[in-house]
Amino acid sequence: MIVPVLALCTRALRLESRSWKTLSLRLTFIIFVSLSLVSIVTSFVFGGAAGLSFFLRLSYNVLIFVTLYGISAFSTTITEEKEAQTLGLLKMSGIHPVGILLGKSTSLLISALLLIAAVFPFAMLAVTLGGVSYRQINATFIALMAHIIMLSNVGLFFSVLCNRARSASSLTLLFVLGYNFVPIIFTAILQLFSPSSHWLYTAINDTCTFLTNTSAFTQLSIILSTGFNESMISTQVWFNFLIGIVFFGLSLISFERFTKNPVPVGPKRVLGNFKKNSNMKKMGAGRATKNAIVWRDYNFIFGGHFQSLIRCLIYLIIMVATILITTYTQNWKISSSTIEWEDSGNFLMIIYLVLFIFIIASRLSTSFSREKKWHTFSNLLMLPHDSRHIMVKKIACCFKTSLPIICFFALSTLFNFDNFTKALDEILTEPLGWASILFTLLFWYLTIYLALRLKFGALIVSLFFMYFVNFLVMGIIGLIFSFDSDAAALFCSVIYITLISLLHIKLIPNRMKAIALANS
């Protein structure tokens, strides 16, 4: 069995090492670390524990980065073969499922570990800068590795379970959020109650505390606290490793069952085919409209009115839950008759705004990557419109699909209209407000470009790039204009406008044309 595993692993590693994308990813990562170092050294030029501060920022950045990378990369382990219809060939060649699972996942795992290894020499500099010990650095890297091993096997399991990489990465993301953040939220909610000796209270409390302590995010804060003297192989390391083994076992058990039938080629119709029921027919696609591209994307990529209705229900649940939680946490009692409209409005505005930004980014990524994946750009670019026009229409459709959340946002502003107008006034009159709007636009455009460039994980990589831009580039610009925040915001705005124009006029249309050519 070892020969096929090695063959699969070697092939994957060869492809990885020859790919310019992998190399540029590592290069970006190293540039990011170098700039981080410059930023920290400049900040602490007059003293302070520069090493600890640098390493703290570095390790959390690495943790976020590998988590984002892992969510998108590990979820493709088996789905990639399923979508390319090559899994059947692998199985026919007589390789045992363990061989396929190990061969496919090990290469990605090595790739992720190499990303961390690239940062290790920089981490050693932190010792020179002071405030951090070798023990802390080693413990951090061991914690990170355990986290990656867990993530790779969770991703592997969902990639066995799902037919599409997108579904697998969504489930992996849910696991990451559930494992790292839900226990924290539950613990916070439990603290609202008076401590109880009831077994359920104790069980939930203990489980949440245990899970919180075995999260890599918590473990890093423990390691990087002053006077860390615990074992480098912590409970987090053991537990993450154990979860990894369990999920690998689950992948193995479910492999045959979930890879028995080939994945259907082509996109699935997300729109209901309502022919017989006349009432439901209104939920169907209907006739193509004058804005044919918007009509097509809205109905056949984003599920049309039917999916919009489901989204409305989700946003309504969010609204009701937020109002209840706000009222409840304000008054400590669920029976309170006073609903906290103003606070609820504030919370809802923030929730819907953040959701809106990410939903648009997600829709843009889906819209453009589907076109690329199903080789349909050549059809679109043969229409008597230029590529920029087609791009704008596709973007317009993403905004159309976001109309429900825009409506719910508008509704939530009514709960605290004064606060909304005040915030709006600040955003529109302050250079920083405009810079933030442009920053969001750049995030969306970058997501489109990456969706056309990458096979998977465009949104996540875009998010990482924006994080990088926000904390480092803006940080450095902030240092240059240290006494004038308006000037810094204006300077940033100019940079953002330049990048947005470049993406809108040149990079995205050219990429669309290149894909259309390759597909025709």
Next chain:
Amino acid sequence: MTEHESIIDVNNLRYSYKNSKALLGSTFIVRRGELHGFVGPNGAGKTTILKLLSTLLPPQIGDLRVFGLDVKTNAKAIRRRMGFMPDHFSMYQQMTVFEYLDFFAAAYGLGASERDSTIKDVLTLTDMDGRQNDLIQGLSRGMQQRVSLARVLVHDPELLLLDEPASGLDPRARIELMDILKELKNMGKTVFISSHILAELADLCDSVTIIDQGQIKYTGDIDGLLQTQSTTTEKNYALKLSEANDSLFERLQNMEGMLQVSRGDKEGEYKFTFDSNQISINQIVGTISQQNTAILSIREDVKHLNQAFMELTTAGVRQ
């Protein structure tokens, strides 16, 4: 516009990719109403020319005009009057046939009522009546090819560019597709069809262009192609004789100008290859008659199109 007006005018067209030269100065024309075959082996440069004609690829060197318009500066206007069917199936699989055609008709700016009649017409033309509510992903390859053809027809284009439309189709689907193409020609459309099989287009096309390694090897009508290839003095005949003996066989072989005599696949059939400058078929017939052997049938083996294609193009696998 006259019937003989050129719809496609390619003059000394050159195109290079990063690592290779795809076109080395191609020149040919396609006239209005013609069904023009564009033939070449794999990697000859057919798809590059089609991409250039369809305005997906901007020309580098040379002159390329479609409907008399320069493709560099009139891409949008050309696209309105042209339909391009690439060789890859790039369809919206999750749509029904009607939704698919409705989308493209709307994208070309047709109104709802106009779309209804157009879609009905193109479905009838492509023999897809009654399949309009079928999901595309459930259709066979041949059916999807028809839908693809229907799609390029929805805006009633004057020129159709079809890249290997028959590839992957079974013989019946191929014949049916060719019938549709003949119908389109009768409707006055100009059809530019690429293929790597010359014989497939021989009965269909008015004219043909043969390309190999980025160079045009022949452009003109099919008869002209055979004549071009028939410039040698070598002739091939097959004769069916009532009987034959060794002495006749030897006598024929020893005739001056006779290059080869061999037995054919059928009983009593003999094949002769000779230099027509030195002897004629009449002399051969006379020699046979002198031996009191009856000639039951006589047939000239005309050089086959495939042979012409093989002679014009070079051997080997291209990139």
